[in-house]
Every structure is written in structure tokens, then in C-alpha cells.
Amino acid sequence: MPMRLCWDWRLARVFDDAGEIVDESVWGGRRGVGAVADRLERLSSGRMSDEARVLAQRFPEAEPCAVHDLAEGDWPELALEESELLGRAAVQLARSGVAAAAGDADRRLEHLVRAAGELRAAWGTLEARVVEWAGLFLPALDLDAARDAMPQAVADADSLEAAATSLGTEAADVVVPAAEWKALNGWAQGVVDASARLEAVEQAVRELSTSHLPSTSALIGPLLAARLCTSAHGRQRLARLPAGTIQVLGAEKAFFMHLRSGIPPPKHGHLFQHPWVNRSPRWVRGKVARMLSGKVAIASRLDAFDGEPWGADEAAALERQVQAIRERHPRPPRRN
Amino acid sequence: MARGGRSARVADLSWAVRTEGRSLWSRNAVPGVAVRGERLKRRRGEEWRQWSPRRSKLAAGLLRSKGDKGSLLPEPGTTTLYLGAGHGTTISYLHDHLCGAQNERGGCIVAVDISPRCMRDLVRLAEVRPGLVPVLADARHHEAIAPFLPARVRWLFQDVSQAGQVDMHIAAAQRFLAPNGLSLLSLKSASERSEHGGRGVPRDHYDHARAALTDAGAEVLEVIELTGWEEQHALIVSRMPEEWGKT
Ligand SMILES: C[S@@+](CC[C@H](N)C(=O)[O-])C[C@H]1O[C@@H](n2cnc3c(N)ncnc32)[C@H](O)[C@@H]1O
Numbered sequence: 240m241p242m243r244l245c246w247d248w249r250l251a252r253v254f255d256d257a258g259e260i261v262d263e264s265v266w267g268g269r270r271g272v273g274a275v276a277d278r279l280e281r282l283s284s285g286r287m288s289d290e291a292r293v294l295a296q297r298f299p300e301a302e303p304c305a306v307h308d309l310a311e312g313d314w315p316e317l318a319l320e321e322s323e324l325l326g327r328a329a330v331q332l333a334r335s336g337v338a339a340a341a342g343d344a345d346r347r348l349e350h351l352v353r354a355a356g357e358l359r360a361a362w363g364t365l366e367a368r369v370v371e372w373a374g375l376f377l378p379a380l381d382l383d384a385a386r387d388a389m390p391q392a393v394a395d396a397d398s399l400e401a402a403a404t405s406l407g408t409e410a411a412d413v414v415v416p417a418a419e420w421k422a423l424n425g426w427a428q429g430v431v432d433a434s435a436r437l438e439a440v441e442q443a444v445r446e447l448s449t450s451h452l453p454s455t456s457a458l459i460g461p462l463l464a465a466r467l468c469t470s471a472h473g474r475q476r477l478a479r480l481p482a483g484t485i486q487v488l489g490a491e492k493a494f495f496m497h498l499r500s501g502i503p504p505p506k507h508g509h510l511f512q513h514p515w516v517n518r519s520p521r522w523v524r525g526k527v528a529r530m531l532s533g534k535v536a537i538a539s540r541l542d543a544f545d546g547e548p549w550g551a552d553e554a555a556a557l558e559r560q561v562q563a564i565r566e567r568h569p570r571p572p573r574r575n
Numbered sequence: 576m577a578r579g580g581r582s583a584r585v586a587d588l589s590w591a592v593r594t595e596g597r598s599l600w601s602r603n604a605v606p607g608v609a610v611r612g613e614r615l616k617r618r619r620g621e622e623w624r625q626w627s628p629r630r631s632k633l634a635a636g637l638l639r640s641k642g643d644k645g646s647l648l649p650e651p652g653t654t655t656l657y658l659g660a661g662h663g664t665t666i667s668y669l670h671d672h673l674c675g676a677q678n679e680r681g682g683c684i685v686a687v688d689i690s691p692r693c694m695r696d697l698v699r700l701a702e703v704r705p706g707l708v709p710v711l712a713d714a715r716h717h718e719a720i721a722p723f724l725p726a727r728v729r730w731l732f733q734d735v736s737q738a739g740q741v742d743m744h745i746a747a748a749q750r751f752l753a754p755n756g757l758s759l760l761s762l763k764s765a766s767e768r769s770e771h772g773g774r775g776v777p778r779d780h781y782d783h784a785r786a787a788l789t790d791a792g793a794e795v796l797e798v799i800e801l802t803g804w805e806e807q808h809a810l811i812v813s814r815m816p817e818e819w820g821k822t
Contacts, residue, residue: 283712316725330702333694
């Protein structure tokens with residue numbers, strides 16, 4: 240057995256080839272909770288204690304060895320007060336680890352992305368209701384054309400007639416009781432509020448995503464970049480995903496169905512929402528999505544590993560490539 | 576048949592854990608406080624907490640085990656390692672058994688979880704349960720855990736919902752479990768990808784885990800299927816050999 244050097248937060252020891260203790264250095268500092276926590280943190284990141292370093296200099300031939308690999312009895316057990324100290328130091332370290340999570344951009348982005356998703360879903364239900372509800376009282380209105388203007392117009396009006404006038408139409412010839420109008424008007428204000436809140440959340444997503452994922456944001460837009468990052472459970476993980484997986488991020492359900500029951504794998508997830516994909520003719524979407532996910536794979540690595548970030552130039556080059564794909568395949572492939 | 580109440584048969588699994596009829600209870604180390612809204616009751620001046628098999632895979636394993644149930648638990652007053660601590664539900668019961676009030680037994684649970692959200696709850700639990708040592712770390716990152724363990728442990732529990740659980744468990748056992756130590760692996764069959772494209776039934780996964788543990792030199796004592804309480808889950812109990820970990 241070679242000469243071995245072992246240490247923990249309390250002491251360091253050197254054992255010779257016969258397992259005898261040749262040297263020992265015991266931490267002589269004041270044993271406070273904070274000091275123990277500092278030592279544990281240092282050891283956790285794989286570094287030596289000061290005592291171990293001293294012994295390592297004295298016995299450079301000694302090989303570092305975990306205390307867990309020593310024979311029983313070769314390492315002192317924790318005394319009662321040492322166990323208590325260790326416990327309290329661990330609590331302090333865990334607490335600061337929890338606090339540090341507040342600075343974790345991945346987690347903040349995740350909350351923002353999910354908040355945006357929930358708000359958008361809620362907004363969709365509210366908005367559909369106000370269009371149909373107010374539309375009932377405005378029978379001549381073209382609901383498709385007026386849709387976007389309706390929530391604001393109804394929210395701002397103080398009567399059904401006023402709402403009709405501002406939308407350039409006439410109200411139906413029925414008496415709408417005051418309470419009912421108040422309810423409708425309040426509903427419309429809720430839709431307007433929800434739009435404003437959604438905009439605020441999305442603005443926050445854009446800002447955080449642009450700083451956390453600059454290259455990916457430049458390439459495909461910050462909102463989509465944020466969604467990919469959240470689906471991948473963070474920037475580091477996104478950076479490690481192969482392009483094929485990036486392409487189906489956001490379609491996890493369909494993907495697992497594919498694994499389980501052998502139905503064809505999904506062709507696109509979040510990336511499908513990008514206009515380069517979903518505004519391409521259907522027969523080139525797969526090609527565009529594949530190309531795009533390849534580029535995102537590179538961009539996300541730049542984001543995670545601090546490369547020179549991509550910007551508008553790379554995005555423009557990519558757009559030209561998308562255009563080229565579309566031009567190369569102007570017609571659907573012939574079936575034979 | 577009379578169930579519950581005083582007529583149910585009581586069997587002690589340890590000084591602090593017992594079954595009463597079909598339910599499981601632990602002696603509350605923090606009297607008056609329920610950790611997750613579980614039932615509390617007093618018996619001869621002692622307070623007991625109900626330990627539900629629906630909320631804890633260890634409880635489910637204890638109730639389902641066909642062997643000596645008490646032997647699945649660690650020796651009170653020893654040091655144990657728990658990977659995938661979650662919000663600390665199971666850990667609180669383990670603490671009742673291992674440590675007791677104000678850690679009168681002198682036990683220690685090094686409780687590892689990767690999630691800050693879980694760690695936050697564990698910290699609160701550790702504040703009132705001395706002997707519970709919370710560690711925010713990836714269970715695969717042994718270096719981050721080692722400084723909290725002064726020696727190998729005789730009891731290791733793992734419950735991480737993640738792919739590669741079996742390999743993770745074997746690696747942790749080789750690094751931290753003492754010869755003859757007991758290891759309990761809560762295995763979720765669905766997160767263990769099988770070779771033939773994920774179509775495998777749970778049994779395949781359990782067999783795969785059993786084979787991997789056996790190959791590593793462990794003796795698989797029992798595969799406890801938790802169906803009914805935890806679908807697609809099993810608790811795999813193994814014992815390490817005498818010459819374990821000596822390289
Ligand atoms: C099912 S929960 C554990 C529940 C707990 N055992 C109980 O019974 O109360 C699984 C936990 O594993 C944690 N986890 C997942 N991967 C991990 C890893 N690599 N290292 C440590 N913890 C992990 C998760 O954060 C989660 O809290």
C-alpha cells in the first residue's frame with residue numbers, strides 16, 4: 240500500500256505503507272459554526288484543508304485518500320459536540336445554497352415563462368368570452384374584423400350604445416339592465432388588464448432571456464429562446480442537448496408516446512412556433528426545423544460556455560439559409 | 576372484525592416504530608407537531624405520528640416486506656445517508672427512529688437533495704430535529720457529500736426520480752456504504768429506460784436492477800413491489816458483502 244494522506248474538516252493524517260500514522264495536523268482554529276461551514280464548503284468543492292496542504296508539502300509522495308477507504312478505527316469518530324457543530328454548519332450552508340437560488344437565472348426564467356403561459360391561456364378564455372358576449376348585443380358587427388378592438392372599446396364605454404358607436408356599429412334593440420352591462424364592462428376591463436399584465440411579463444422574459452441567452456435570443460427571438468431553456472431545465476442542459484432533441488423540445492408528450500407505443504416521433508416542438516418554420520410550406524418545415532435546431536444547438540453552447548455571442552449578422556445569415564431552402568423546394572415532392 | 580382503536584394488534588419494529596393493525600406509526604420526536612398534516616395520537620403519555628405508505632416509499636416497503644420488517648430500518652443512533660431527500664416526509668419518520676427527541680439517541684441522517692426548493696423545507700425540519708444534516712448537492716457528486724460523512728454508513732437509502740438511478744445507487748454504495756451495510760433503492764420503473772425502447776414492463780426494470788446490483792457484488796435480499804400505494808415503484812433491498820469497498 241502506498242503512503243496515504245487523509246483529511247476532513249477537523250484534521251489531516253499521513254499513513255505509511257504499513258498503515259501507521261506518521262504525521263498529523265489538527266485544525267487549531269476557533270470552532271464556530273461559520274468557520275466549520277467555510278471549511279465544509281471548501282472540502283465540498285474538492286479542495287484540501289490547510290492542514291492537508293501542509294502535510295502534502297511535507298510528504299509529497301503521499302497519495303490523497305478518502306477517509307471512507309481507511310480501515311475501521313483509523314479515523315477518529317465525531318465527538319458529540321463535533322456532530323452538533325457539523326449539523327449546524329450544514330444547516331447554514333444549505334440555507335445559503337437556498338438563498339443563492341434567487342440569483343439563478345434559469346429558475347427566474349422558468350417562473351416568467353410559466354407565468355406568461357398561464358396568463359396567455361387565461362387571457363384567451365376571457366377574450367373569447369367578451370367577443371361572443373358583447374357580440375350578442377352588436378348583431379351587425381363583423382366579429383372577426385372587430386375582434387382586436389372589442390375588449391378595449393367595451394371596457395372604455397359607459398353604456399352599450401357608446402361601445403357600439405366606438406366600434407362603428409349599432410346596438411341591438413333590447414334593454415340591457417344596468418347590472419348586466421356592468422358585468423360585461425367589468426369583464427372587458429379584465430381582458431384589457433390581462434393583456435397589460437401579459438405584456439409586462441413578456442417584457443421581463445425578453446430582458447432576462449436576452450442577457451441569459453444572448454446568442455439563442457438573437458437567433459430565434461428571446462421568447463422562444465426562453466421557452467426552449469425552460470423545457471430543457473436550464474441553460475447548461477440546453478447546451479448539452481443534441482439538435483434532434485432541441486427540435487422536439489416542447490413536444491415531450493408526443494415524444495414519450497413515441498417511445499412507449501412506437502407511433503412516429505414528433506417533428507417539431509417549440510421551434511415550430513417560429514415563423515421561419517410555420518410560415519414555410521408544409522413540405523419544407525421539417526428541413527427548416529432541422530436546420531434551425533442545429534443552429535440553436537451551437538448558439539446555446541455559446542450562451543452556456545461564454546463564447547463570443549451571436550448577433551444580428553448570424554440571424555440574417557440564417558434567414559438567408561431558410562430562404563434558400565424554400566427556393567430549392569418550391570413544390571411538394573411528388574409521390575410515387 | 577374490529578379494526579383500529581385499541582383492539583388492533585401492535586407490533587414493535589423498533590423503539591420508535593410500530594404497526595398497529597395495518598397502519599404504521601412512529602414516536603414523535605417533536606411532540607405536538609405534525610410534519611405533513613398526518614394524524615397524531617397519544618398512547619401512555621407518548622405521542623405517535625401516523626406514517627402513511629401513500630406518502631412514503633419506506634413506509635410502503637416496511638408494510639409490504641415479507642421479511643423481518645424491523646431489519647429494514649437502520650440501527651438507532653447510527654449515521655445514515657439518504658439520497659433524494661425531497662421535502663423530508665420520509666426523513667422525518669426516519670429521524671423519529673434514528674435520533675428521537677433532541678437527538679437523544681445520537682443518530683445522524685445526511686440528507687441530500689439537488690433541489691433548492693426541497694432544501695428549504697429540509698432546513699426548516701433540521702432546525703427542530705437535530706441530527707438531520709441537510710446537504711444541497713447532486714447525489715452523483717460524491718465529493719460534495721463526503722465532507723459531511725466522517726465514516727462509511729451502515730444504511731443507505733436512495734429515492735431520486737431520475738434516469739440512471741441504478742448506476743447512481745451502486746456508485747454511491749461503493750463509495751459510502753460499509754461492508755455488510757444495507758442499501759435500499761426506491762426504483763421507479765418508468766424513469767429507467769430499458770434496452771428495448773422503453774416498452775418494458777416494470778418487472779424487466781426490477782430484474783435489470785437486481786442483476787446490476789448482483790454484478791456489483793451485492794446480495795439482493797428482497798424486491799418489494801409497492802403497487803397499490805406507489806404505482807410502478809419497488810423498493811430493492813440489498814446487503815453489501817464483507818469485502819465491499821476495499822480496493
Ligand atoms: C420522489 S422525491 C423524494 C421523496 C422522499 N424520498 C420522500 O419519500 O419523502 C425525489 C427527489 O430526488 C431529488 N433528485 C433528483 N435527482 C437528484 C440528484 N441527482 N441528486 C440529488 N437529488 C436528486 C429531487 O429533487 C426530488 O426531491
